Amino acid sequence: xxxxxxxxxxxxxxxxxxxxxxxxxxxxxxxxxxxxxxxxxxxxxxxxxxxxxxxxxxxxxxxxxxxxxxxxxxxxxxxxxxxxxxxxxxxxxxxxxxxxxxxxxxxxxxxxxxxxxxxxxxxxxxxxxxxxxxxxxxxxxxxxxxxxxxxxxxxxxxxxxxxxxxxxxxxxxxxxxxxxxxxxxxxxxxxxxxxxxxxxxxxxxxxxxxxxxxxxxxxxxxxxxxxxxxxxxxxxxxxxxxxxxxxxxxxxxxxxxxxxxxxxxxxxxxxxxxxxxxxxxxxxxxxxxxxxxxxxxxxxxxxxxxxxxxxxxxxxxxxxxxxxxxxxxxxxxxxxxxxxxxxxxxxxxxxxxx
Amino acid sequence: xxxxxxxxxxxxxxxxxxxxxxxxxxxxxxxxxxxxxxxxxxxxxxxxxxxxxxxxxxxxxxxxxxxxxxxxxxxxxxxxxxxxxxxxxxxxxxxxxxxxxxxxxxxxxxxxxxxxxxxxxxxxxxxxxxxxxxxxxxxxxxxxxxxxxxxxxxxxxxxxxxxxxxxxxxxxxxxxxxxxxxxxxxxxxxxxxxxxxxxxxxxxxxxxxxxxxxxxxxxxxxxxxxxxxxxxxxxxxxxxxxxxxxxxxxxxxxxxxxxxxxxxxxxxxxxxxxxxxxxxxxxxxxxxxxxxxxxxxxxxxxxxxxxxxxxxxxxxxxxxxxxxxxxxxxxxxxxxxxxxxxxxxxxxxxxxxxxxxxxxxxxxxxxxxxxxxxxxxxxxxxxxxxxxxxxxxxxxxxxxxxxxxxxxxxxxxxxxxxxxxxxxxxxxxxxxxxxxxxxxxxxxxxxxxxxxxxxxxxxxxxxxxxxxxxxxxxxxxx
Numbered sequence: 001x002x003x004x005x006x007x008x009x010x011x012x013x014x015x016x017x018x019x020x021x022x023x024x025x026x027x028x029x030x031x032x033x034x035x036x037x038x039x040x041x042x043x044x045x046x047x048x049x050x051x052x053x054x055x056x057x058x059x060x061x062x063x064x065x066x067x068x069x070x071x072x073x074x075x076x077x078x079x080x081x082x083x084x085x086x087x088x089x090x091x092x093x094x095x096x097x098x099x100x101x102x103x104x105x106x107x108x109x110x111x112x113x114x115x116x117x118x119x120x121x122x123x124x125x126x127x128x129x130x131x132x133x134x135x136x137x138x139x140x141x142x143x144x145x146x147x148x149x150x151x152x153x154x155x156x157x158x159x160x161x162x163x164x165x166x167x168x169x170x171x172x173x174x175x176x177x178x179x180x181x182x183x184x185x186x187x188x189x190x191x192x193x194x195x196x197x198x199x200x201x202x203x204x205x206x207x208x209x210x211x212x213x214x215x216x217x218x219x220x221x222x223x224x225x226x227x228x229x230x231x232x233x234x235x236x237x238x239x240x241x242x243x244x245x246x247x248x249x250x251x252x253x254x255x256x257x258x259x260x261x262x263x264x265x266x267x268x269x270x271x272x273x274x275x276x277x278x279x280x281x282x283x284x285x286x287x288x289x290x291x292x293x294x295x296x297x298x299x300x301x302x303x304x305x306x307x308x309x310x311x312x313x314x315x316x317x318x319x320x321x322x323x324x325x326x327x328x329x330x331x332x333x334x335x336x337x338x339x340x341x342x343x344x345x346x347x348x349x350x351x352x353x354x
Numbered sequence: 355x356x357x358x359x360x361x362x363x364x365x366x367x368x369x370x371x372x373x374x375x376x377x378x379x380x381x382x383x384x385x386x387x388x389x390x391x392x393x394x395x396x397x398x399x400x401x402x403x404x405x406x407x408x409x410x411x412x413x414x415x416x417x418x419x420x421x422x423x424x425x426x427x428x429x430x431x432x433x434x435x436x437x438x439x440x441x442x443x444x445x446x447x448x449x450x451x452x453x454x455x456x457x458x459x460x461x462x463x464x465x466x467x468x469x470x471x472x473x474x475x476x477x478x479x480x481x482x483x484x485x486x487x488x489x490x491x492x493x494x495x496x497x498x499x500x501x502x503x504x505x506x507x508x509x510x511x512x513x514x515x516x517x518x519x520x521x522x523x524x525x526x527x528x529x530x531x532x533x534x535x536x537x538x539x540x541x542x543x544x545x546x547x548x549x550x551x552x553x554x555x556x557x558x559x560x561x562x563x564x565x566x567x568x569x570x571x572x573x574x575x576x577x578x579x580x581x582x583x584x585x586x587x588x589x590x591x592x593x594x595x596x597x598x599x600x601x602x603x604x605x606x607x608x609x610x611x612x613x614x615x616x617x618x619x620x621x622x623x624x625x626x627x628x629x630x631x632x633x634x635x636x637x638x639x640x641x642x643x644x645x646x647x648x649x650x651x652x653x654x655x656x657x658x659x660x661x662x663x664x665x666x667x668x669x670x671x672x673x674x675x676x677x678x679x680x681x682x683x684x685x686x687x688x689x690x691x692x693x694x695x696x697x698x699x700x701x702x703x704x705x706x707x708x709x710x711x712x713x714x715x716x717x718x719x720x721x722x723x724x725x726x727x728x729x730x731x732x733x734x735x736x737x738x739x740x741x742x743x744x745x746x747x748x749x750x751x752x753x754x755x756x757x758x759x760x761x762x763x764x765x766x767x768x769x770x771x772x773x774x775x776x777x778x779x780x781x782x783x784x785x786x787x788x789x790x791x792x793x794x795x796x797x798x799x800x801x802x803x804x805x806x807x808x809x810x811x812x813x814x815x816x817x818x819x820x821x822x823x824x825x826x827x828x829x830x831x832x
Binding site for chain 1 (some may be wrong): 368463481483484485487488545547599600601710736746747748749750753756757759760761
């Protein structure tokens with residue numbers, strides 16, 4: 001139902017960059033049906049090692065079919081570019097939404113709604129023998145009704161050559177930006193290796209990220225983060241019981257959020273209280289030993305997720321006053337110009353006049 | 355426990371020793387080295403016993419040397435056995451300094467322990483501080499390279515060669531760093547946990563089960579096919595040069611004697627062979643002036659396959675000349691017991707060990723051999739990668755250095771005597787034994803306790819994630 005002609009896609013706004021700036025995500029309108037979609041364009045001439053990863057991402061996504069896994073309509077090649085046409089997730093990633101509306105983190109009920117969706121998708125993924133390897137807020141996409149898991153470039157199958165391997169040992173290529181979310185056994189790279197339980201650890205770190213609004217270990221040296229994880233130290237959900245003093249937060253704040261924000265954040269953190277079950281949920285996900293972590297299926301029965309039973313993401317987002325943009329008014333003029341220039345050179349109608 | 359110190363009759367002891375904490379833990383004994391006179395301290399007491407003066411002022415009695423300085427020591431001047439005798443020293447008089455693990459960086463890489471040592475230099479483990487990937491670094495020093503004929507030229511060629519190779523079964527060179535001041539060169543490579551030779555050394559009868567050997571052999575052929583397609587002849591294929599990663603991916607390594615064919619060469623004719631004698635083909639053993647390069651690698655792979663499946667070598671000899679004579683003399687015959695073990699395997703090895711290079715199998719023919727095609731039945735657990743310094747998991751050896759760097763910056767230098775150490779070790783052994791006894795009697799109790807505590811524990815715990823911001827001050831990039 002979606003064609004292969006790039007001219008059918010009216011690119012309106014650049015939404016984000018991805019994959020070392022090789023990929024760009026646009027809000028676009030499919031001209032034949034006037035439907036709004038997301039178009040991801042990869043400049044393959046710029047890609048080197050990422051080449052295979054982009055191909056594998058599309059192949060992996062093609063094998064998956066679940067309401068909480070990011071799907072795509074079509075993918076095609078045009079000139080140097082690979083186009084990936086996907087359903088539009090109107091709020092973007094959870095990280096975008098945190099930056100736009102929830103700088104100190106999502107409310108507990110919203111976190112539980114998001115995580116329920118993500119865990120449904122993850123349970124499916126694990127059942128199919130895949131490990132995601134880069135679960136984080138920027139890889140969870142939101143629209144009015146649900147959260148979906150995306151970012152499959154690091155995703156890999158435990159089944160290779162018709163055999164299911166017991167464990168993996170190597171870091172995913174290009175995992176540099178996801179290191180803070182990775183489980184200690186993944187980072188250790190020893191003979192034990194890691195399994196799909198490492199995704200559960202990443203769920204724990206993501207839980208902290210969603211609730212606190214800041215990336216855990218965001219301010220620490222990479223090697224310090226490694227040692228902390230190996231020692232079994234976990235980040236925590238920041239509320240009245242765990243929030244560090246204002247001075248400490250301000251120290252951190254200089255690096256991450258700016259001084260003014262730190263003071264405000266401390267006030268918010270120290271005045272809110274997360275439920276005990278929420279703390280326990282994050283804690284068990286980040287257990288040092290993979291065997292102590294529950295599976296995705298077991299987590300779906302965790303009582304923390306029960307509180308969102310009679311609610312929906314749509315209802316809660318409206319409740320917190322998050323509005324949906326009106327697409328028809330959005331247009332970034334510069335994109336149109338670029339496209340036209342591109343057309344001229346392609347059609348060959350344009351000649352320099354000396 | 356007593357330790358003897360070698361001493362000269364004049365009464366001035368030439369004592370130079372080094373000791374690190376982990377050396378003590380590993381070997382439980384001191385490593386005393388006899389030194390060159392100019393390394394000893396001039397203020398040294400005249401009675402000659404290491405310990406007596408050392409107890410009062412450890413700094414004045416000994417000279418602390420690092421690994422490289424010890425290497426450089428020249429023992430020849432003091433190696434006159436007639437002028438030396440042994441002396442007893444009380445264990446309480448031997449003093450150790452607990453050496454701090456000093457975190458050292460080369461570029462963005464944090465240095466770890468030594469993995470191995472070759473003629474060109476050391477190989478150490480490192481950690482990429484940006485991507486946290488484990489890597490290995492080959493450290494080349496100009497001083498050592500000069501001792502080897504064509505050393506510098508060979509290294510330059512090896513780097514050029516490795517740079518353009520990229521295959522799953524060929525060890526990858528990731529980065530090259532130079533330090534002009536120290537006259538050192540660092541080749542950053544993929545991390546391998548060990549080699550096939552190491553595996554064989556720890557295997558019963560020095561051989562691998564057939565199914566395991568099959569997995570490695572297939573990868574060897576894949577890697578070799580790639581190398582040959584790039585016009586590269588390895589010339590030194592043997593178990594010692596076949597490394598394994600954590601997930602048992604085989605990596606062909608050590609391109610020290612490899613040859614790159616000219617881009618316009620009509621065939622794979624080579625004129626020099628410098629590999630290990632036991633793996634050399636008859637044409638090199640007989641000293642032919644020119645020979646097919648590809649077939650050299652096929653022969654050595656055949657010897658390798660025979661070696662890893664049987665623990666034996668097809669040709670042996672009392673010395674290198676006898677060995678080469680035997681290789682060059684006659685066509686190898688597969689023994690009857692090999693046919694009984696696995697007929698298809700015997701046929702494959704026989705095909706690869708043909709004296710006449712023309713009748714030796716090509717890579718494509720090897721791929722069509724029935725032993726290559728069908729995997730032998732899995733007969734049991736594979737031979738595991740042997741532990742390194744009692745570590746069965748082969749955890750990164752960089753971690754203790756990072757531990758010291760991030761958590762122990764304020765610690766003072768610690769001195770202790772061997773006597774103290776022995777007592778401490780005995781105490782640790784006793785508590786360990788006591789723990790073992792306790793754990794067997796009470797298994798289920800701590801579990802319930804832990805659960806009840808967990809919520810209160812959380813409340814009291816510091817949030818560790820986002821506190822200290824520390825800069826890399828003690829790690830000097832060198």
